[in-house]
Amino acid sequence: MVFAGALTAGAVTGSLPDTAQARRLDANSRSAEAGRATGKPRPEDVRRAAAEAMAKGESPTEAAEQAVSRSGDRWAAVYSEDEYAEFRDALDGEYTGVGLWAKRARDGKVTVSRVRSHSPAADAGIREGDRLRSVDGHGVDGRPVTEVVSLLRGNADDASAGTPVTVGIQRGADSWSRTLYRARLSTDPVTVTDPVAGVVVVRVSAFTKGSAKAVRDAVRRAPAGAGVVLDLRGNSGGLVTEAVATASCFLDGGLVATYDVDGAQRALHAASGGDTARPLVTLVDGGTMSAAELLTGALQDRGRAVVIGSRTFGKGSVQMPTALPDGSVAELTVGHYRTPSGHAVDGRGITPDLEPGPSALKRAETVLTGLGDPR
Known part of the structure; x- marks a missing residue:
């Protein structure tokens, strides 16, 4: 519950990737540019406020919460040391x-x-x-x-x-x-079902550590010629590195998303060797958020998947975890992602190619039949 709740509240958008390289990447992407441009507190401002409060014998956590509340950042949050430890466990695929x-x-x-x-x-x-x-x-x-x-x-x-x-x-x-x-x-974030012949449904409820490997294994085990439904409905995000690795399951390299750091554009790319021939439909809804939107935008813009559903939530922001003197952690929004075509997701979401109709899954099966037709 803590994991799902944290994600539902938008606490994770790539702030805790699972490799040292990705941690450096996210640390770079979460620059103070947004704070300078809008006047919102930067991570160092929140850290300083907490340290000054601690020196006065006051609560660093409360000082950080006050700074965050003044920021106007809808996704900002302050976690106790225990809460953040549980949060990290959740991203590793376990929770209490x-x-x-x-x-x-x-x-x-x-x-x-x-x-x-x-x-x-x-x-x-x-x-x-x-x-x-x-x-x-x-x-x-x-x-x-x-x-x-x-x-x-x-x-x-x-x-x-x-x-x-x-x-x-x-x-x-x-x-x-x-x-x-x-x-x-x-968390068991990936489940695989075969509702009809020739279609494999891969549902990803969150991008925790190892979810991309589970998707890749499911695709590799699918019968030759079988279409894939990538169900991201209700997926509220998780590790951006896992979302990018999931994109790599269906793309042969190329751009997944861009973001700005101090005015300079940076990019995330898929690895080469993905399955680019298998028919693919992605299902989304208003609960599809964050890293799940990043993945959806990449597959849609690259022409790799037909997206079916309703407009996604619209959380394309990145939070930076800032350690405070008492062990608590503050997170502030410091960046925003764009899809390969330059579409800004935050506050807008992604518009699907097709509406779901009475049954999104049935419509996906129909679309896959057409995509797999060699005529």
């Missing part, structure tokens, strides 16, 4: 939680958007679509998803596997409470 994903509707109500199989939430009978009313007696209506995540995780003393958390659930006219016990769970 109850195995449910949540989203907040426009009316402020929080609903369960997904339940991981064989998780504490699934074992308790919680289902997708249930309303989450409370966590340990705290009402969650109107709260940001990040706060709901924090309640589900607990504080530093009770956020470990085996600790209890009581959730209030409503389904239709029925409501009840269940005490769940947190567990160490793997």
Whole structure:
């Protein structure tokens, strides 16, 4: 839950890649240019404010939160040391939680958007679509998803596997409470199904470490001539390096995205050797965010995939993690990505090639049939 919630809140857009080279790349891309141009606090400003507060015997974390709140940066966040450690674990493909994903509707109500199989939430009978009313007696209506995540995780003393958390659930006219016990769970971000002959559906729920390899393995195992549906619906992002590596599964090198650093344009490129012949459809929706949008834009602009669905979320920004004196971490938006054709994603999203119709998957199967027709 902490992982999904963090991503849903947009806390990751390539800020924590999984190789030293990529870490240097992202550190370069997250320059202070945006701060200088807009007057928003730069990472060094937040760090300085935290250090000055600590020297006065005040809370560095609170000082950082105040600086972030003044920034007007909708994606900025401050994490405690424990929260950030859990966050890093999530990007490595593991997290401690109850195995449910949540989203907040426009009316402020929080609903369960997904339940991981064989998780504490699934074992308790919680289902997708249930309303989450409370966590340990705290009402969650109107709260940001990040706060709901924090309640589900607990504080530093009770956020470990085996600790209890009581959730209030409503389904239709029925409501009840269940005490769940947190567990160490793997994110399992990639699932593969074969709903019809000649079509393989590869669903990527998040770009955690190893997700690109799982996609590549699925493509290589697919029968010769079979089309692929890359389902990125509800994928709220993750590691940009994994998204680029996933693009490499379908491209033979070339541009994936660009970004600016101190006025100079930089670029991310796919590796050579991807499968460029297999028919490909990408499914997206309003929950497709961040690194998932970067991948979608690359495949669409490069003419590699037909994109089906609804307009994506529109989060094309990059956050930089800044370590504070007390071990907490502040993140500020410091850059924005563009697709190969120069399309700015942030605040705009990506417009699909085709609408989904009654069933996005059925439409994808129809499109793949046409793409695979040698006539």
